[in-house]
Amino acid sequence: MFSYSIINLNFILVGNFMNLFDTIKSFFNMAYLNEEMEKEFLIEESKKIIKYMKFILFIIPVFQIYNIIHTLIYTDFTLRSVASKVYTVFYIIMLIVSLVVILIGVNMDKSNYRGIINLQFVFSFFYIFWIASVTLYDQRVGNNISQYVTGMMFIGLLVYMTPIQAVFIFSIPAILFVVALNIFDKTTGSQHYGAMVSTICIAFSAIFISVYKFSRERQSFCEKKIIISQKNEIEEKNKMLKNLLEHDSLTGLYNRRFFDENIDNIFKSVAVGYGYISIFVIDIDNFKLFNDYFGHQKGDDILRIVSQTIISNIKYGYAVRYGGEEICVVVPNMKKGDAKNLSCVLLNSIRNLNIPTAIENVNLSISLGVHTEKVYKYTLWNDIFEKADKALYYVKNNGKNNFMFFDDLNF
Known part of the structure; x- marks a missing residue:
């Protein structure tokens, strides 16, 4: 009787696991797009990138200029401490890179959808490394990683990327960040462990959000195409019906x-x-x-x-x-x-x-x-x-x- 219950329990656990697996699989189900639809989808995504990234790329340089001015004023324009010099270098690097990206984007042909998407990906990858570097440098005085967390979530929510790109862009900086914590973090072991766990969890969360966003956008695109196709089909049938009602079937003349x-x-x-x-x-x-x-x-x-x-x-x-x-x-x-x-x-x-x-x-x-x-x-x-x-x-x-x-x- 006991062994029978164990077998039933195993079946239940396996069944629940399979149901969970199917749920996750359907959750990330990637809508199939043929070559033509894939191109249309990427063109649509590139238009979104142009629309939203213009604002973001305007804010980032302005914020870096503010940081540079604030640091200069705070140090009486001397940058006497090592930290002020390091932070100023960080701000200048981000300012230069963001201005270069803006310059490339302005001069890029808007029909070059792959170029626009790739430019966004490269800048996002750089941004995560930059914010990880700034956060690592912050570890000399504490273990606050909120800036890094915010940056990861920001990229995960706003940036278009494929699942493979998402794994690459979030996992590599996270791994390097965790390894580097051993060097830059001067807190206790338990606090150090918490920061590492938080970093890994955030990386997984960012990947999850990015993949889900990618999946939903593709699904939404497919649904929109289906609706448009059905609408066109209805319009075509209405047109044919109207033509039949208005024209003489023998001669093709109006009736x-x-x-x-x-x-x-x-x-x-x-x-x-x-x-x-x-x-x-x-x-x-x-x-x-x-x-x-x-x-x-x-x-x-x-x-x-x-x-x-x-x-x-x-x-x-x-x-x-x-x-x-x-x-x-x-x-x-x-x-x-x-x-x-x-x-x-x-x-x-x-x-x-x-x-x-x-x-x-x-x-x-x-x-x-x-x-x-x-x-x-x-x-x-x-x-x-x-x-x-x-x-x-x-x-x-x-x-x-x-x-x-x-x-x-x-x-």
Whole structure:
């Protein structure tokens, strides 16, 4: 019974240990980034470095200048003690290095993201060694390591680095610091032991914070990319849905629904500047005869070809399948001269297709009724459309394969 309990206890301990291991593993789970995403992530981190390090690199030189001036004033500008000379040298070294880093950073290409990250890493490594050296020198009068602790936490919280870099940048100075304590610390053994333990604990804490920060930032980046990807996918689907709702599936032209819902707004936008608008009502000549002779499939093909030809020749405006084989083209801010040129282009582009019809020696053609008018607030689009439609009716009854402006009709 006793051995059975021991076995159960072992299973429980092993299980708890494995659960703890899995928890720690998931806690530091590094999100996988492909090469392109890794580059984007590093670019984003370099921008953060530029944003935050500017302030830090401004504070450090200012603080060192203050320390130098304070030391000079405190010693009546004599630096008579060895300590004052040593501290002044420390301050000058940090001042020079920080100014050099600022100079390099200012002249560095902002697109050189790896250079920015590496510069930050080198300066951080130097900073920890510098603050460790200052703290070691302080040990001649006590065992206070708060300055070193603050520096380690400061770097761990603010500086971007990989887990390997974090282990390197925090463990090596900590090891050297502990070894050097035997030389510079003049306190008792118990106090000496406490300082060493504190240093090691702080190093582990700084590594933990840095690795966690690195892991969370990568995870956050991945989550943001997923959100952006999902957003883009939704926008693309909405765009496709909108396109399906607004366009005729056969011809690719805007459909009647789009026309009815938007024509008033199109006219209002033109009316604001008292501009012109041109409406083209287009009909495929002898289309019913073509349909009956060649079949509806061929008829659909002709509709598609004519529609795409019209679309390709309109630089701006709206081409709408108004009904059956009738197409309406609305072009805001187009005067009569330009409308005439476009009518010729559309006519010739269809003629040049050289598509035979059911009538011998007669190729596919279109007829156009056109009207151009200056638009005011009280202008009704129905009136302009009816005028263009009347012009089309005239062309259809006078030989087809041509265009006519409503203004040129002789009533």
